[in-house]
Amino acid sequence: MKAKFHQVPKTSDHTFKIRHDVLPHFGTIWHYHPEIELHYLIKGEGIRFIGENIANFEKDELILLGSNIPHTWKCNLKSDSEYYVEALVLHFHPESLGHNFLSLPETLKIQKLLTLARQGLIIQGHSKQKVVKLMNKMKESTGINKIVYLLKIFDLLSDNAEYEIISPNYAGSSSNNFDDERINKIFNYTFNNFQDNITLEKMSELSNLSITSFCRFFKNLTQKSYYDFLTEIRINHACRLLINSNMKVGAIAEESGFENTSNFYRHFKRFKDSTPSTFKKDYLNDFGE
Secondary structure: OEOEEOOOOOOOOOOOEEEEEEEOOOOOOOEEOOOEEEEEEEEOEEEEEEOOEEEEEEOOEEEEEOOOOOEEEEEOOOOOOOOOEEEEEEEEOOOOOOOOHHHOHHHHHHHHHHHHHHHOEEEOOHHHHHHHHHHHHHHHOOOHHHHHHHHHHHHHHHHOOOEEEOOOOOOHHHHHOOEHHHHHHHHHHHHHHOOOOOOHHHHHHHHOOOHHHHHHHHHHHHOOOHHHHHHHHHHHHHHHHHHHOOOOHHHHHHHOOOOOHHHHHHHHHHHHOOOHHHHHHHHHHHHOO
16 A cells, blocks of 8 residues: 655745645645654644554644655544634755755764654654744744754754654555555545444445455554544544533434444543543543633
């Protein structure tokens, strides 16, 4: 299977790109590119796929992606026309400052950081806000100051120990074996229909594989079964309803695609190691006003 290669647009007047996106969504294509990506989410929420990891995302998240790790962000879309996603996005080709730049003795720490970032990193702690400030300054700067801010950002990140590896089991070479059309069909169909009864027969038909081949194909890509993938999406949707609504647990279970409440409780406990009511209580204690 092969993720879609994405050609990051180049400009003749800049060595690298930083942009401020305000969009209805980030797009839906499972893709990769050789450019390093530093992605700060200002506004929005949904589920992101990075390597073999699937997780919720929300505002104030700073992520560093190394070269060629497949990724996509699936945004929660609402009927409210004012709802959008907003982000600062920096793309930097490893050779944009010269073929040997990352081999210099002074940049070896950065080289190690970017190698680790091929598994995806969530940047945390005090360094995160410092990096975001530098990204904003870079966006407004011109000339050599842009490069100065870039070096300051990667110097900060390379000295920062406050990060979480997103996809520790991801093997970078596997990006050459993805079937982009097939996996995008699977992802998009699942996201659009997870509240319905989705069968392996339907997914095998959609992917033009036998059921056995489909299950093997999906497990090789994500390191999890298709039903675990589907259940994880349903649980993530249920978590958002628990936090953002006053719906009863039975209604949330039905709205999230579970066949009954007991089935929902069982899967919620397995994926979140908590009951729905405890999850909501803990979240409100930590983040509630």
